[in-house]
Amino acid sequence: MEYNFRAIESKWQQHWKNSGTYKVSNDSSKPKFYVLDMFPYPSGAGLHVGHPLGYIASDIYARFKRLKGYNVLHPMGYDAFGLPAEQYAIEHGVHPAVSTKQNIENFRRQLDKIGFCFDWDRQVNTSEATYYKWTQWIFLQLFKSFYNRNNSRAESINNLVAAFETTGNSDHAFPNANYKLASGSKTFSAEEWKSFDEFTQQSILMEYRLAYCGYGEVNWCEALGTVLANDEVINGVSERGGHPVVKKKLRQWYLRITAYADRLLEGLERIEFSDAMKEMQSNWIGKSYGAEIDFRILDHDDILKVYTTRPDTIFGVDFMVVAPEHELIEKITTKKHRQEVEDYLAYVKSRSERERMAEKKISGCFTGAYAINPLNLREIPVYISEYVLAGYGTGAIMAVPCGDERDFRFAKHFEIPITNILGDKFNGEDANPTYDAELQDSDFLTGMMMRDAAEVVVTDLEGYGRGKRKVNYKMRDAAFSRQRYWGEPFPIVWKNGIAYPLNEKELPLELAHVESYKPGPEGEGPLANIPAWIARDLETNTMPGYAGSSWYFLRYMDPQNEVEFCSREASDYWGQVDLYIGGTEHAVGHLLYSRMWTKFLFDLGYIGHDEPYKKLVNQGMIQGSSRFVFRIRGTHQFVSAGLKDQYETDQLHVDVNMVDGFELDTEAFKKWRNGEYANAEFILEEGKYICSAEVEKMSKSKFNTVNPDDLVEKYGADTFRMYEMFLGPVEQSKPWDAKGIEGVHRFLRKFWRLFYDEIKGRVWTEEKPTDAEYKALHKAIKKIEEDTERFSFNTAVSTFMVCANELSELKCNKKAILEPLLVLLTAYAPHTAEELWSLLGNSGSVLDASFPVFEQKYLVESVKEYPVSINGKLRTTMVLSLDATQQQVEELVLTNDTVLKWLEGKSPKKIIYVKNKMINIVV
């Protein structure tokens, strides 16, 4: 009887489906455990081998916990809204709902073949109205709430209106400190509030709402008449067609995530994320303590406000730099410098924020204006440079070239004289950002340590009313709208420039059917082209990809609920996600947004916990080998990799399936993407078009995916599962390579042969095991249990191999040994385990067995082979009793021939003996 994995796997997959083996109840006497995967975007390329890496890990853990007696929730669904479906619709004219449905069916087929223990009755799909009804509902709650900074939680906006009606905004200053009423004031009284017209009142409330409207910059491509995602822009031109892209301001929705900045930081202390992950999140939030300082502008009434974390360096300020978007530029630029400034601003407009940050070359220009240092009245030139970003702080900095590297290089480039306030800590060749220097040439601060001076400066400035202490965050409010079709519609109508929420009873606001996915006028989304939509004054933007994923873990708990997003009873039962598995690429996006939504729902009392994920394990990325072609800027010509340096080119991904090794199939390329490159011309080298290659994360957008189907077909799901785990630590990124899969397959066949032989048939017996056999088993139980618990699945797989090798060698075919081993194997190779379990005469699923209990008594040893080193170099080994004392060891060691040889007659200085570890002799 051979290992017929195809028959076994389809038999058990069918059986699990029919008998509801993986159905999970919200009502159980067992302790609960919630294992969650980051759900996939169902791309047209199907599941690739990178997806299952995390899913297999979580599946193993979920099965392991179930064997350990838990009621385990392990659901799966689809993050189904998104740009690629819309792109596909544009290219092929297939409605995103149709292609998404097909893609989901394909994903489901692929997932089913791998034998996951998902409870599919709980599946969610973010693009279904039954789901996004509740995404819209939560959005409305955000819209109708504000963040009460007096008690640090979200509350109904009605409470704020009530406060305005009694005390104006004296207890609730504008969240945006720069916001001013038409009168120029930042405060209003109750009487004033009541006197405002509705538009003014609503505009004011918009400044407080947790979901609000504002203006933000997008990538605008005039030639395509559309807004582009960052992904679609390469070197400042569109990926499609290579057209210029500039920034354009559009009305956008935002989520006021900055209100939660402190709580998002604090919450990190209560969750088990890796230190690296916590660090990334806290760097993203970027809390800093500093000061806002007002610099007057010479010959103007205007104030240039800067934020600095180093007020102690104020006497080292040699120039000011403002962001190119800064509102004062228009006013303060002198006639003489106007043309130069305008040219510079035009250049910056074509630059993405990323390019600006990554740029090593110094650029900038002088406005002709001077600011005045408030402490010594020194006149300081005001420059514009792209390295200062409008969104951070006040969009202006005071530059201290002796202490800041970028300021230093800027000063050198523009030949601005550098004031040294660091004495000999500044060498004139590099900036020194130290806090440990005695200030020099700093007026009344001279002689003071820098770290003490900040406080003195701020106090002094506050005295003059020229500055104040300020906590600043690098994090910005999250842009929450897209000028796209395939996303959740906003349940908002616009009347006379005022946004009104739809009545909750009108939800879901279903996405209207469109004939074309072409953008609307003025950069609006495709919804703006639908007369019926416009006639209802509905918002034409849609929500971004992360809307649905910000709360999906809650919907799994109560997926069919028609009256609530999730009942409090269900969310109280399941509580936090105990184990969340997903990639680090979501470190600051999805994970921060969903943490914020959870805190918000907690504030309003809809759920009882304020952190969604108790423990996060980051699966490493499976990397693919990408191929690139080089388009000559502004043309349809593509140049082979070896010749690219002779031209100015943009590097574009091509589908690895059109490339043989490195050689591009140019005819396939012309037909690719529905003829996008039909008129491409090629500059070849030696008659071939050679692509360049890079190892990158495996992703549909990089066209480098490898599909698991063939491997599952050839070797079976159990082999595939164990092989993906055997590749290496789950947290580590690794390039995909299928060449080792044979070894895992051989192991499973070998394992099978412990039970059934191809010739003899059944070989397993009821005989009593020997000590050696028990030892092999219990070593495996211990190691596999520990390894599974700590997510070290690769070493667990190798332990299975070691154990099977040992049992083969011992010729052990005894049920008393093999049966517990099967239970261990269930989490890793569920089909094989089920089949053998039933062949051993058991009824029911092996998942309902209980995890074998490790017994130390089988592993007790009395002696150990110790490594013996001389001066740290291993020279020999000695078998010694485990309870040997230091003195006994010293005596024994000195009788060893090898030791004596290396001692060369000298007596050892010291003998280090670490029990159960090693012996080292120092000469």
Add this chain to the structure above:
RNA sequence: GCCCGGAUGGCGGAAUUGGUAGACGCGUCAGACUCAAAAUCUGGUAUUCGCAAGGAUGUGCAGGUUCGAUUCCUGUUCCGGGCACCA
């Protein structure tokens, strides 16, 4: 540029707390079985010197701490992820 990770044989990786570097698997070499092949089994396989015994070197690179460093510290190179509209 900034933030976060990673680097160990021909390859994927192991070494859980500073204690025998290379478990397990792939590949490869030799052998057994076979008319032959597949499958299976046995043995070898970091580099290097040596007939061997036995040495020397070795965890990206350069230093440091330690009786002892893949592991800790400092610096550095290369690769990967993220940087706010891919999801």
